Amino acid sequence: MTRRHPKGLPILFFTEMWERFSFYGMRAILVLYLTKETMGDNPGMGWSNADALVLYGWYTMLVYVMSIPGGIIADKLLGQKKTVFLGGILIAVGQLTLAIDNVVAFYSGLAFIISGVGCLKPNISTMVGGLYKQGDSRRDSGFTIFYIGINIGAASAPLIVGYVGEVYGWHYGFGLAGIGMLLGQAVYIWGQKFLKEVGNFVSVQHIEGTKKSIPLTGKEKDRVIVLLISFLIVIVFWAAYEQAGGLMNIYTKEKIDRVILGWEIPASLFQSVPALFVIIFGTTVAAYWAKRNKKNKESSSLFKMAIGTIIMGTGFLLMSGAALEAEDGGKAMLAWLIFSYLLQVIGELSISPVALSFITKLAPLKYASIMMGVYFAATGLGNKVAGLVGELATNAGELEVFTGIFIFCLAFGFLLLVFFRKLKALTHGAEEIKE
Numbered sequence: 113m114t115r116r117h118p119k120g121l122p123i124l125f126f127t128e129m130w131e132r133f134s135f136y137g138m139r140a141i142l143v144l145y146l147t148k149e150t151m152g153d154n155p156g157m158g159w160s161n162a163d164a165l166v167l168y169g170w171y172t173m174l175v176y177v178m179s180i181p182g183g184i185i186a187d188k189l190l191g192q193k194k195t196v197f198l199g200g201i202l203i204a205v206g207q208l209t210l211a212i213d214n215v216v217a218f219y220s221g222l223a224f225i226i227s228g229v230g231c232l233k234p235n236i237s238t239m240v241g242g243l244y245k246q247g248d249s250r251r252d253s254g255f256t257i258f259y260i261g262i263n264i265g266a267a268s269a270p271l272i273v274g275y276v277g278e279v280y281g282w283h284y285g286f287g288l289a290g291i292g293m294l295l296g297q298a299v300y301i302w303g304q305k306f307l308k309e310v311g312n313f314v315s316v317q318h319i320e321g322t323k324k325s326i327p328l329t330g331k332e333k334d335r336v337i338v339l340l341i342s343f344l345i346v347i348v349f350w351a352a353y354e355q356a357g358g359l360m361n362i363y364t365k366e367k368i369d370r371v372i373l374g375w376e377i378p379a380s381l382f383q384s385v386p387a388l389f390v391i392i393f394g395t396t397v398a399a400y401w402a403k404r405n406k407k408n409k410e411s412s413s414l415f416k417m418a419i420g421t422i423i424m425g426t427g428f429l430l431m432s433g434a435a436l437e438a439e440d441g442g443k444a445m446l447a448w449l450i451f452s453y454l455l456q457v458i459g460e461l462s463i464s465p466v467a468l469s470f471i472t473k474l475a476p477l478k479y480a481s482i483m484m485g486v487y488f489a490a491t492g493l494g495n496k497v498a499g500l501v502g503e504l505a506t507n508a509g510e511l512e513v514f515t516g517i518f519i520f521c522l523a524f525g526f527l528l529l530v531f532f533r534k535l536k537a538l539t540h541g542a543e544e545i546k547e
């Protein structure tokens with residue numbers, strides 16, 4: 113029997129759910145708004161596809177790279193709890209600024225959102241870890257639950273904000289994203305009574321009990337090395353996975369047969385499919401890994417991440433299948449896309465919540481938030497690489513790009529499997545804390 117989770121978990125769950133609603137809602141209409149012509153009803157900015165994708169690439173990278181300053185602010189100045197609060201305000205201000213139809217407002221809005229996500233996203237994740245003491249066996253499942261919250265926001269936002277933005281007007285869409293963040297902020301303020309113990313500022317002197325800063329111990333250094341290796345996996349993983357919003361999205365629109373019972377499903381609806389799969393399969397995948405762990409079979413975090421990369425890569429093999437079927441100018445079966453997303457999500461669930469939990473276990477206390485910040489920054493780099501890889505498809509062709517991603521992920525995953533025992537030995541098993 114698992115024990116009940118701390119009362120702070122639902123508070124962080126709903127705050128992050130609304131933050132992600134706001135984030136993914138805005139992201140769903142950003143490129144559409146940029147590329148819509150400046151005349152007619154619901155005018156946009158009239159940019160070319162290529163320019164819009166460049167801005168999109170920088171935006172999705174910077175939101176997460178700003179997690180490094182976000183982590184530093186938390187560790188050195190405010191503590192995680194207040195930094196999350198600050199982030200929530202910045203995001204809401206940013207989204208509501210985007211609701212104003214004006215170019216200056218547009219760029220300032222983006223800047224506010226980027227700084228806000230940098231303050232909120234890594235620190236709220238570290239706070240989830242802070243709800244559990246070292247060795248608490250509920251930590252992993254806590255992160256799985258938290259991850260499901262993220263994806264409830266991510267699944268519903270493109271549908272709701274996308275609809276409002278396209279039908280009523282882009283700026284109403286951005287405004288709605290702002291209201292989403294305000295709701296998250298309200299939950300967070302209301303829930304402070306359940307968060308008394310977590311995310312408070314701890315001065316370095318307090319941790320070390322002395323004025324001089326003590327260098328990291330050998331074991332702590334080993335742990336940092338393992339964390340840095342896991343960040344490399346994360347870059348590769350998101351560089352492939354984040355094709356969903358770009359190349360896979362365009363491919364779905366142009367070359368997947370989306371007609372069911374005479375109705376052509378809009379391509380944008382498929383953007384919610386991966387998040388839906390996370391909600392449906394989140395607990396199943398986590399339970400599988402937990403069961404393996406109980407049987408004492410290899411289930412260290414690096415192992416799960418290597419397997420996750422391979423499974424996710426296999427999803428791209430299915431996309432190669434689609435590309436082969438559609439090669440002669442026809443359309444490919446929808447099943448290719450759906451099963452590809454399914455495999456990608458099973459991979460994601462073996463990597464993403466695992467990594468969050470793992471960082472809160474391994475990071476030295478005085479660098480807890482910064483380590484999380486660096487992890488998110490790695491995700492940001494992955495997002496940027498994803499854009500570059502997607503662009504390759506315009507010259508190389510989709511079949512080649514999908515197959516290339518498959519081969520790369522497979523090779524990378526197997527390489528990790530070959531070396532991970534050595535890695536474990538190298539780091540004196542530091543990456544495994546038996547809980």
Ligand code: PHE
Pocket residue numbers: 132176262266464488491
């Ligand atoms: N769906 C995840 C989220 O929004 C994607 C992600 C993972 C983003 C890790 C950043 C870092 O949280």
